[in-house]
Amino acid sequence: MGLLTILKKNKLKEKEIRLLMLGLDNAGKTTILKKINGEDISTISPTLGFNIKTMELDGYKLNIWDVGGQKSIRSYWRNYFEQTDGLIWVIDSADRKDRFELCKKELQSLLKEERIAGASLLIFANKQDLPSALSKEQIQEFLELDSIESCHWNIQSCSAYTGENLVKGMKWITNDIRSRIFLLD
């Protein structure tokens, strides 16, 4: 049993999970965070820097880091990789074509990072309440998610606006992290 395993086991005892939420600007990261937490989502402004929220789910304490998505901030993302158990990648499913290309590029370069290679990956196909939103199957194909081998992943369609499927996605990532840490024994 290596040091990392011991660290992870200790962490499990405390039942704390660290999640990092990333994605392009205007994907809806802060809105997801606030909606899950039951806060008002009508007065959100773009995130400079980051927000942290702590919430309880199935007896686990989730620390969620929501980092701004604008281009000039993306270079700071790497500062938050350390000790991340799970990555939540948020997509505006109704975005423009060129932004989807950009989204694919950013996600792929993120997955090459060693420090988050083992983390569970949840992809939120957000803004499903909009008529022009692509389905999660279309997004899955476009982002070539099936070629991801470095980690466990799951794509979940959702709407931060209505709150639909947000908890479902959070439950998946919490469960996946839990089972993954047990497997290391």
Place this chain on the structure above:
Amino acid sequence: MNNITEDIILDKYVYSSSFILKVYKIIKYVLGKLSNSSELLRICQNEKLRETKITYRIDQILFYSDKLKTERMKLLNGTKEQLEEAYEQILRKKKFYDNNTEKTAEAKVLMKCILRLKETYELQDILTKKANIAYDSNNQEHEDKLMELWTLLKGDEKLNSRKSEQWQTIGFQGVDPATDFRGMGILGLEQLIYFAQNFNDTAKHILSCSHHKYSWYSFAITGINLTALELDLLRERHLQYYLISHEASIESFNEFYCYLFTEFNNFWFKRPEPVTVMHFNEVFKSFKEKIISNLTNQSPIIVDTEKKKY
């Protein structure tokens, strides 16, 4: 420094603690019984107080009173009939009657001040409506406003196209500012324009400060966050004294925005240790506390137009 007056002491030490507020209410109750008077009546009688101060004190009393909750709702958010009805109820409850004769002078002061207060709450509605108008790229008026902001800040520099990386030079997130206004809608844009128009040199100076090599921040996005902050301050009643002592208008609200912007820039570059954009939320929280303290102390609100070098 301002004189520490009764209203400031109340805000700082009494209303801020539910325990002290309870004790204070018991004392008021006993005094009221003994003198057959009320705090509200005494304030309306006090000839030494300026109308601004009286209005602000009435706002405090109405907000923290348990007995006047329904009257407050009717006065500030209701129809004209509801206002008159509530006004009459307050006159009775708060001893504005002497053996069934109305104390006319005091009652008049009360009505005048209530009408001024009502304006501050109406302003809140007007601004919320503006914030709820989402930026719409298909609306020519909105598009013209956006271009106006560009010209005010960048002068002769031409935009290569409507969607352009150049927007980032004035602190938007990407190639199209349309998605950046979010919950602040058209209000966020109009406030940026107000600042760039009425304090053009200062706005340009602050824009250049925001390009700092290490401690850079995004000018326009910060502006949108400042609009959100100001709306919070308004909804949490911190702007009441400012609005009463100036005028409860969009223009006063916009002037305060310019004050916020210049104060934020100074605050950002005067941290004990230089900060980066990743400290933004932390810095923004302590900035809000500082502004609330300025407002509570009724410090003068002056837009700092001095071009400091950072």
